[in-house]
Amino acid sequence: MDATPDPSTPSLTSSLEEPEDWYNNTNRFEQPGWQVALWGVAYALIVVVSVIGNITVIWIILAHRRMRTVTNYFIVNLAFSDVSMASFNTVFNFVYALHNDWYFGLGFCRFQNFFPITAIFSSIYSMTAIAVDRYMAIIHPLKPRLSATTTKIVIALIWAVAFSLAFPQCFYSKTLFFFHRTVCLVDWPDDYGGKHQLTYQIAVIILIYVLPLLVMLATYSLVGMTLWGSEIPGEASDLYQNQIRAKRKVVKMMIVVVLTFAFCWLPFHIYFLLGSFNEDIYKKKYIQQVYLAIFWLAMSSTMYNPIIYCCLNKRFRSGFRRAFRWCPFIRASEEDNMELQHTRTFQMTRSYRTETSSVAHQASTELEDIIPKLIKA
Numbered sequence: 001m002d003a004t005p006d007p008s009t010p011s012l013t014s015s016l017e018e019p020e021d022w023y024n025n026t027n028r029f030e031q032p033g034w035q036v037a038l039w040g041v042a043y044a045l046i047v048v049v050s051v052i053g054n055i056t057v058i059w060i061i062l063a064h065r066r067m068r069t070v071t072n073y074f075i076v077n078l079a080f081s082d083v084s085m086a087s088f089n090t091v092f093n094f095v096y097a098l099h100n101d102w103y104f105g106l107g108f109c110r111f112q113n114f115f116p117i118t119a120i121f122s123s124i125y126s127m128t129a130i131a132v133d134r135y136m137a138i139i140h141p142l143k144p145r146l147s148a149t150t151t152k153i154v155i156a157l158i159w160a161v162a163f164s165l166a167f168p169q170c171f172y173s174k175t176l177f178f179f180h181r182t183v184c185l186v187d188w189p190d191d192y193g194g195k196h197q198l199t200y201q202i203a204v205i206i207l208i209y210v211l212p213l214l215v216m217l218a219t220y221s222l223v224g225m226t227l228w229g230s231e232i233p234g235e236a237s238d239l240y241q242n243q244i245r246a247k248r249k250v251v252k253m254m255i256v257v258v259l260t261f262a263f264c265w266l267p268f269h270i271y272f273l274l275g276s277f278n279e280d281i282y283k284k285k286y287i288q289q290v291y292l293a294i295f296w297l298a299m300s301s302t303m304y305n306p307i308i309y310c311c312l313n314k315r316f317r318s319g320f321r322r323a324f325r326w327c328p329f330i331r332a333s334e335e336d337n338m339e340l341q342h343t344r345t346f347q348m349t350r351s352y353r354t355e356t357s358s359v360a361h362q363a364s365t366e367l368e369d370i371i372p373k374l375i376k377a
Contacts, residue, residue, distance in 0.1 A: 031288075036098060039292055043094045046299050050086035053306030054079040060319030064340040067315065071130050071250065073151045075309075077158070078126040082302035085119040088112075090299045097292055101181035106174065109184035114170035120265075121162035121208050127258055128212040129154060134251055135219040138226055165207060168200055201276055205269050209262075216258050223251055253312040257305055264301035267294045315339050 031039075057079040061067045092112055096102055102109060136143060146154070172186045188197040227248050271294050275281055284290075309316040318336035325332040 031098065039094070039098070039296075042296055043090060043299070046090055046296070046303050047086050049306075050090075050303040051083055053303060054083035054086075056320060056323045057306050057309060057316070058083075059323060060316060060340070064319070066340060067319070068148070070133055070146045070148070070151050071254075073148065073155070074126045074130045074133070077155045078123050078305065081119045081123040081126065082305060085116060085123075086299065086302045089116045089119070090302075093295065094292075096184070097288070097295065099181070100183070102175060102184040103182070104184075109175050110170045110173040112184065113173040113186055114166045117166035117169060117204065117208065118159070118162040121165055122158055124208055124212045124261065125158045125162075126155070127254070127261065128215050129158070130254055131216040131219040131223075131258070134223055134247075134254065138223050138247060138251075165204065198276055201272070205273060209265060209269055213258070213262055220251065220255055220258070224255075227251060249312065253308060256308050256312065260304050260308065261301050264304075265298050268298040 058076050061072045061076050089112065092104060092108070104112070133146060137145060169186055172188055174185060174187050176183050176185065186197075188200075227244065271291070281287065306320075310320045311317075318332075318339040321330055321332040321336050322340065324330045
């Protein structure tokens, strides 16, 4: 029996130890205090930035009616998944990785092997849903868009599929007690590296990494060719130019989010995929530091999105200034309030132009009626 280093929620005991080490009172991966402290600071940074940033993103969208769009509902789901990952997975897996001793019981062992896959699935398919929504809005603008109700149903379906995908990890999880420590592992029916484990691991990598990234690559490529493939006509109306620029900014922001996610998780998936075919790499003495670095990079993906939104989107930037206006070095202006509360500028412009044209048309009609009368007089 051996633990399974799952691509999203690894059992670190099998990844870092040989089974015979479980039965003696040795731990080949003890670290000096200063090293533990440095890793602790690095992982604490992820948790603090991710929790504060993603909760702020959720508040910005839900507390301001103007921000409640289809894209932003998926961003709320993405932020919730990221903050959940940072809160429930980063800390506990880091503690487990330090000394390979599971302190949290069987119930949380099952949860720890179950929830991260669920959260990652929800995150990346929220990004995929945004990509498809942008594709439909830009490539097929005349087709019906998702309503708020339909968007919520799609989000619920994403979580339902995520729960189903992660269930085997929960079902086969168990804890083993030895003289000097407890291990949390996934006890597959045919042992580590067998048909069940390998099939599941490859399926998970395809479903939570390869497939959605291919879909987003295709959709954003088509959207990019449409938005950037030709220049905005010089005589185009201000409304049209503003709409194109706004769409470009949203697409650019989401492309950066997707590329960041792909970069952060690629080494993690490669690490565990290689381990599935060659378990000996987990027996190297330096592997603990390699794993901690790779795991830190993967978990850091949960803290970058709020920073990206703030840097690349004016409304989110206004929302962050309003959220942190209590800080002495941050000032929220009336413009920030208008950016979040008032109706869209292009809608106001369109309304103004419609009213102006209506008045002009009415005036010209009245003039046409008056001129013949003056001539006859």
